[in-house]
Amino acid sequence: MTDDQGVSVRLEELHRVYGPVRALDGLTLDLAPGELVALLGPSGCGKTTALRALGGLERLDSGRVLVDGADVTDTPANRRAMGMVFQAYSLFPNMTARDNVAFGLRLRHVAAGRRRSRASELLELVGLGPHAGHYPHQLSGGQQQRVAIARALAVEPRVLLLDEPLSALDAKVRAQLRDEIRRIQVEVGITTLFVTHDQEEALALADRVGVMSGGRLEQVGAPAHVYSRPATAFVADFVGITNRIAATASGGTASVLGTPVPLLDGSDDGEVTVLVRPEALEVTPDDTAEARVVAASFLGAVGRVQVRMPDENLLIAQVPSTTVADLTPGRPVRVTAHPVPALATARE
Amino acid sequence: MRRAGRWAVLVALGLYFALPLVAMAEFSTRGTGGHRSLHAWRSIGSDPDLIRAIVASLELAGLTAVLMLVLLLPTMTWVHLRLPHLRRTIEFVCLLPLTIPAIVIVVGIAPIYAWVTYLLGDSPLTLTFVYVILVLPYAYRALDAGLTGMDLHTLSEAALSLGASWWTMIWRIVVPNVRGAILSAGLISVAMVLGEFTIASLLDFQTVQVEINLLGKRNADISIAVSLAALLFAFVLLFALALAGRRRREAVDDR
Numbered sequence: 001m002t003d004d005q006g007v008s009v010r011l012e013e014l015h016r017v018y019g020p021v022r023a024l025d026g027l028t029l030d031l032a033p034g035e036l037v038a039l040l041g042p043s044g045c046g047k048t049t050a051l052r053a054l055g056g057l058e059r060l061d062s063g064r065v066l067v068d069g070a071d072v073t074d075t076p077a078n079r080r081a082m083g084m085v086f087q088a089y090s091l092f093p094n095m096t097a098r099d100n101v102a103f104g105l106r107l108r109h110v111a112a113g114r115r116r117s118r119a120s121e122l123l124e125l126v127g128l129g130p131h132a133g134h135y136p137h138q139l140s141g142g143q144q145q146r147v148a149i150a151r152a153l154a155v156e157p158r159v160l161l162l163d164e165p166l167s168a169l170d171a172k173v174r175a176q177l178r179d180e181i182r183r184i185q186v187e188v189g190i191t192t193l194f195v196t197h198d199q200e201e202a203l204a205l206a207d208r209v210g211v212m213s214g215g216r217l218e219q220v221g222a223p224a225h226v227y228s229r230p231a232t233a234f235v236a237d238f239v240g241i242t243n244r245i246a247a248t249a250s251g252g253t254a255s256v257l258g259t260p261v262p263l264l265d266g267s268d269d270g271e272v273t274v275l276v277r278p279e280a281l282e283v284t285p286d287d288t289a290e291a292r293v294v295a296a297s298f299l300g301a302v303g304r305v306q307v308r309m310p311d312e313n314l315l316i317a318q319v320p321s322t323t324v325a326d327l328t329p330g331r332p333v334r335v336t337a338h339p340v341p342a343l344a345t346a347r348e
Numbered sequence: 349m350r351r352a353g354r355w356a357v358l359v360a361l362g363l364y365f366a367l368p369l370v371a372m373a374e375f376s377t378r379g380t381g382g383h384r385s386l387h388a389w390r391s392i393g394s395d396p397d398l399i400r401a402i403v404a405s406l407e408l409a410g411l412t413a414v415l416m417l418v419l420l421l422p423t424m425t426w427v428h429l430r431l432p433h434l435r436r437t438i439e440f441v442c443l444l445p446l447t448i449p450a451i452v453i454v455v456g457i458a459p460i461y462a463w464v465t466y467l468l469g470d471s472p473l474t475l476t477f478v479y480v481i482l483v484l485p486y487a488y489r490a491l492d493a494g495l496t497g498m499d500l501h502t503l504s505e506a507a508l509s510l511g512a513s514w515w516t517m518i519w520r521i522v523v524p525n526v527r528g529a530i531l532s533a534g535l536i537s538v539a540m541v542l543g544e545f546t547i548a549s550l551l552d553f554q555t556v557q558v559e560i561n562l563l564g565k566r567n568a569d570i571s572i573a574v575s576l577a578a579l580l581f582a583f584v585l586l587f588a589l590a591l592a593g594r595r596r597r598e599a600v601d602d603r
Contacts, residue, residue: 094521
């Protein structure tokens with residue numbers, strides 16, 4: 001759609017304090033041209049504040065926002081040329097879908113004919129061509145968010161900002177629109193910052209995921225890297241499901257359920273808790289074992305089973321769906337670990 | 349049974365409101381010798397003082413409504429968006445005129461109006477300034493309901509992110525989406541100005557209510573005819589605005 005392939009963005013040492021709350025505490029993040037970065041974190045971690053700071057809708061106490069190398073920290077929101085899609089439905093109720101999309105072009109004095117064709121083109125892109133004449137109250141939530149995306153793209157922004165745009169939608173529409181956002185972003189090639197508290201959304205959509213906590217980035221990396229090599233216990237806990245298994249670590253290895261497991265950089269030594277993913281555990285029926293199945297669930301391609309260990313620790317393991325039927329509640333099972341690198345934190 | 353009760357209430361209310369109007373119509377059309385006459389109604393158009401007062405009142409009503417909206421809507425939008433902690437203070441200030449009797453307002457404002465008259469002349473249109481203050485409580489309530497009813501924060505941020513300036517955002521986004529509230533505030537202002545007597549009389553300006561009062565002393569039937577005409581004008585205005593609002597809603601729904 002646009003000729004350029006996006007611009008680089010740098011958020012540098014951003015600080016923002018609301019009374020006693022540090023919404024941003026020295027956040028630094030780089031986005032490469034055309035890259036989609038998802039900021040992931042719990043409510044209040046500062047991810048939306050960071051996005052709003054980039055959009056010019058939030059004042060910063062200190063820090064710099066650089067777009068394509070230029071400092072835009074003090075540039076007002078209406079001069080930053082950024083497209084934004086909000087969590088709440090934000091279409092102008094007094095305008096049709098087409099007029100909403102054309103609004104930014106009208107402000108830029110684009111001729112009526114060009115405005116109309118550009119709006120139609122973008123509504124086609126988001127699959128809403130036939131709904132161009134509809135008012136927001138005549139569109140579903142998913143359709144409204146698609147129009148909002150088209151409207152944000154209409155002005156050919158340098159950066160696209162998505163502030164939890166899927167959170168108000170039901171699960172099915174959310175999954176559809178998530179894939180569409182990725183398709184459109186790749187097609188347009190625009191640098192995009194996506195904010196969400198939904199890890200599945202972030203991992204599925206982003207080129208890189210930034211996990212935030214307390215106004216700081218805990219880890220930034222490719223989704224697979226963040227998932228399989230969490231830098232901190234917070235990341236391991238927040239992204240995906242994590243089992244906490246007591247072990248003794250030394251020389252970069254810990255014995256987990258009898259298996260020597262290599263430990264990730266940043267792991268502690270001595271008495272530790274090893275953070276193990278469900279897919280790194282194996283559960284096999286064994287009448288001589290002391291562990292017992294608590295519950296097993298069929299999830300389609302895979303199954304998930306909860307096992308109570310002799311020390312009362314509850315573990316969650318991912319198993320092939322074909323074995324779920326054998327793992328009835330109360331069944332004695334043996335749990336072993338695969339030697340997949342894991343993070344270990346000192347036991348409290 | 350409930351339906352009958354509802355009708356009984358409606359008829360009683362209708363009579364309560366209609367009877368004085370019918371009585372006014374009857375009185376203003378009384379001729380000599382028990383005949384009906386439209387003499388009083390025809391006289392409305394031939395009394396230059398009355399015509400001047402009617403025109404002045406209509407101009408005052410329009411100016412007051414416009415000035416009130418120009419002052420209040422951007423201010424309230426700004427307070428809603430940027431200074432929400434000041435909402436109670438602004439509301440208190442806007443509601444103050446309700447608690448101050450008109451006579452007290454006149455006593456306080458008379459010395460200022462000596463200067464207003466000195467600087468701007470003695471046109472009744474200078475009453476616009478005091479009338480804007482007078483309509484503030486009612487206009488504030490109407491506009492506040494409209495602004496609270498829309499997602500002002502999100503819509504304004506969406507407009508800003510698309511490149512709109514503050515004034516563009518107010519004109520293209522806020523105004524169309526609080527159209528109903530603006531109509532209500534405008535109508536209340538017009539009705540208040542057309543009915544206001546105390547301040548205009550005490551400050552010695554010739555508005556329609558002051559003129560009706562003077563007419564009533566020398567020619568009661570014309571005075572009643574003008575009063576009834578003013579009431580009917582307000583009703584017609586109200587119906588026209590309600591109709592316009594409904595047609596707009598229907599047009600939006602049809603599309």
